[in-house]
Amino acid sequence: MRDTASPLLAIDDLHVAFSTRRGIVEAVRGVSLAVARGETLGIVGESGSGKSVTAFAITRLLDAAGRITAGTIRFRGEDITRASSKQLRSLHGAAISMIFQNPRGALNPIRSVGDQIADAITAHEPVSRQEARARALDLLKAVLIREPDKRLDAYPHELSGGMCQRVMIAMAIACEPALLIADEPTTGLDVTTQKTVMDLVARITAERGMAMILITHDLGLASRYCQRAIVMEQGRVVEEAPPHELFSRPRHPYTKRLVAASPTATSTIADLAPPAEGGDAPAIRPASAPAGERRRQPGTPMLLEVQHLVKRYDGLTAVDDVSFAIRAGESLGLVGESGSGKSTISRMVCRLIDCSAGEILFDGQAIGSLPARDFHRSTQRKDIQIVFQDPTDSLNPRFNAFDCIAHPLRRLLAMKDGAALTERVRECAGRAGLPFDLLERFPHQLSGGQKARVGIARAIACRPRLLILDEPTAALDVSVQAVILQLLDRLRREDDLALLFVSHDLNVVRMMCERTVVLQNGKVVEQGESQALFTAPRTAYARTLLEAVLHLGGPVAHPAGEMTPAAT
């Protein structure tokens, strides 16, 4: 398949630098790669690896601060590294197209999608407005949008994220380019939407013989849709191979770590990262057994019981009759796509918002009926703590790490400043794996992983009995996620903490939780032992969710399968 004689795109020793307030930063340092006609190449890496910058350098869409300092980019044998803006304009869309992350933002909010697709066509072909419109309609059909003739006059805000991404794809393929660059095309979409969108892209590129560069942080995605993948770290290519080889037998240490850190259908917490890995992960003992194998004494009393919980907002029911229970020391997963009400439930259990109906029993006491605004006075406030999704957003920008961790101690345990408080804060920081010398720093001076540790240290400071984890690793890179998950698992064992683990990532929940609740549109669809639920789901929705999960080393997708128009 690969035509080494004349690749469609050949990049040789590319360097890209950005001028920032703190001087020149080199984001890409000597990347070489080639893409053959009709081939799909994956570029995999964590944030800061330079994978997106490489993509934007190819199309020369870098923002004003960035420029190519060395290297060449050849497209169809022609050097386009220094192409004029006029040359670039004739390449863009006609020969090389891009699809982006955050599809809704990528579309003009005040122009109908039909007009936007027509713009893409008339930019390169001398067709009349009517003809362009007719072609736009065909394209909407091609990207499987339901009722395409109505959608032609719709504005982006009237479409869902998945639909917007389909429109984006329609625009990108409008002039049949030879190369499609997809920059994290499914990040931010729900898993099921993710799968249908990627299947669509794979099928379209295969049908039209287009080459594709798929840029992603998700090894599973690369493994499923690419014929070849390269791994980037800190602006360099560290390894290149077919994905199944790359992910089953990684050679470079970074790839090894990355592959290990990616949760799979069979991995355990202990597998995620080798013990005592330096840097960000000081001294973490591996868990002895996967979560599913631990057995609670059946006689252990329930710590938390949620009964028929309901939350309504302005006539909309976000949470509808949800019941579940957690024993002391047990870990329960709450799984669902966006809009499933999982975050709302976590806020209600944490008593940050009031529930419309239903009861929450903690330790046998009804706490659901206490108004959330007065719960800060309750003696149980310190027993229920929460770790938030975005570590940056969850820390007060004006508190340093020490004050963040000391805050609950001062408030809930009424500790005064002094040696005892310092000792306690240091103990919590230590348990969360946060070096003491970082305690003086402000959030903006800490990395994502370090901020996550501050958030965890704060949550365990008062020795809670129930810890709510609201997508605690969703904003983190996989390698950081791995150590954070290990940390949480260890803390849980040490303190016999009960966990309510809210997540959209099924693999993570399977590893972390003994039991799992699957939510859809605010209702419980299925709940049970994780082991059983993940191997043999009983309901169709749970099955769909599981099937959408991408596995490393799985087979390359077969894009030929017939697909039906989706409303997503």
Place this chain on the structure above:
Amino acid sequence: MTASTLRHAAWVLRGNPVTAIAAAGAFGLCLLAIIGPAIVPYDPIASDVSNALQPPSARYWAGTDQLGRDVFSRLIVAARLDLAIAASAVTLSFVLGAVIGALCGYAGGRLDRYVGRFVDVLMAFPLFVLAMAMVAALGNRVENIVIATAIINLPFYIRFARAEVNVRRNAGWVEAARACGDSHVSVVLRFLLPNVLPAMAVQVSLNLGWAILNAAGLSFIGLGVKPPTPEWGIMVAEGARFISTGKWWLVTFPGLALMLTVLCFNLLGDGLRDILDPRMRT
């Protein structure tokens, strides 16, 4: 923390000479407002008709007015009154606006909608007309200029504090504070307001200039401060009669004083934003 703030301020000022100049200018103005009357060469009130309408010279740096009073001396003495009016008006509206705005922004719901609507409507209203009518209704006195200026500034602060608090009310660290045992009131006062104040300080600085212009405008049309009190707006109004006959200095110098003062505070406001934002610290 104060030490690091000072260090950061010094760093910002070094990298941004315009802010440094503006800060120096603002400081100089405040100093002038305090010691001005003690250092002026001539009595700002006493008239000397024999020396009326002299153009600027070595003796009268900014010329003399129709009553022979030294324009330069009057300019210096006027700084105190102009700054005092603006500063007290802005302080009044800042305090009220920050509290009302923060409460509305955090509480949300119906109260917030009503206050928000009211503020929107008020802001779009010709505020200068409102101030005029208020001074007319309350009485033509300096205190009422302050009150009128404060009231027409209030909507800006309410809206600003409201918006700033509103974007943060669902932030993780606000919820975290509640999980750590803070009440709603304590979240607003101890968490949200400190985070919002830097941005509001910028507004204060920008607004001070605006308030000075407003107060001067009111006295220009004959409200508030009365002659012969030296005040920049009145000085322009008195000079206006002579502009058609080419006596430019009567209007130009008080105009320049107003302009430079406002410019100083505006530039300082832009600079303050950089100093107070902890995210900009290296």
Place this chain on the structure above:
Amino acid sequence: MSQLSTIAGRAGRRFVSSLPALFGVLVFTFLLMRVLPGDPAVFFASGPTAGKEEIELIRKQMGLDKPVPEQLLRYLGDIGSGNLGRSLTTGQPVLSDLRSRLPASLELTFSALLIALLTAVPLGVAAALRPNSAIDHLVRFICALGVCVPTFVSGLLLIYAFYYLLGWAPDPTGRFDIFTSPPPQVTGFLLIDFALARDWEGWSAAARQLVLPALTMALFVVAPLARITRAAMLASLGSDFVRTARSLGLSRRKIVVTYALRNAILPVLTIAGIVFSTMLGANVLVEKVFSWPGVASYALDALLSSDYAPVQGFVLLMASIFVLVNLTVDVLYGIADPRVSVE
């Protein structure tokens, strides 16, 4: 069609929501009439020479002996029927005074707004297209300076430069010089009336009178308009959808005009509404400087001679204009942005 109805609905909602403010202004002016020193009945009497019996009679007629709420009701009724009282200074009913003077103010304000928009929007766009270029620095300098110069000072300096020094501008008093005969009154806007009468000499005389005051007021609002245009244009040029348009190879013209500018116009529109009402306020200063026979100078003269009925009429008039302006902005916004129907 459905878009039209949503816009109408939005405009209607906005109108209803501004009613409380209008009512507030009404109550305010009512209090203004009652709180102010002096006898309200005097304002409505035929003139300063009105006899004691006449005032007493009017007092009865006005119901000033009745309780306050009833007086408020009567007052609202009066305003509803267009009875705004009588001006002491001119001796005319306030309503007819305002009606005859309003076109002068509006002509000034609209010309100034037009000049300001025609200057500010291109400047802002040019600055945003080339950040950190000479033109960008120039625009930022103008913006920084523009907000600092009070209108009454810039107006006087313009007079000094263009009337006294250069002699280009005519005597800065009024809407036309004494040698020009006024055109037959149709709209009250001199430029339009002269044009209708095909009196081009008169037209140019009126235009020459208008230039300096309009320029003064425009100078005052160019800065905020240019600043918001620049900021909005920078934001939309840096947005993801412009990047998409570039990635598809759209022409530069299409990217700048259809994609960036049309999105950037939305915040400019909002600010233009606020700017317009600021200009209504600034009218007071500019009309005083140029002895412009508009409603603001009328109200100001009345205010300074303790003649409060015109002031009250003026405030009410401003409130109504401001409601109209807001409605216009809303309708324009609804046409320009399809998203408003969701909100």
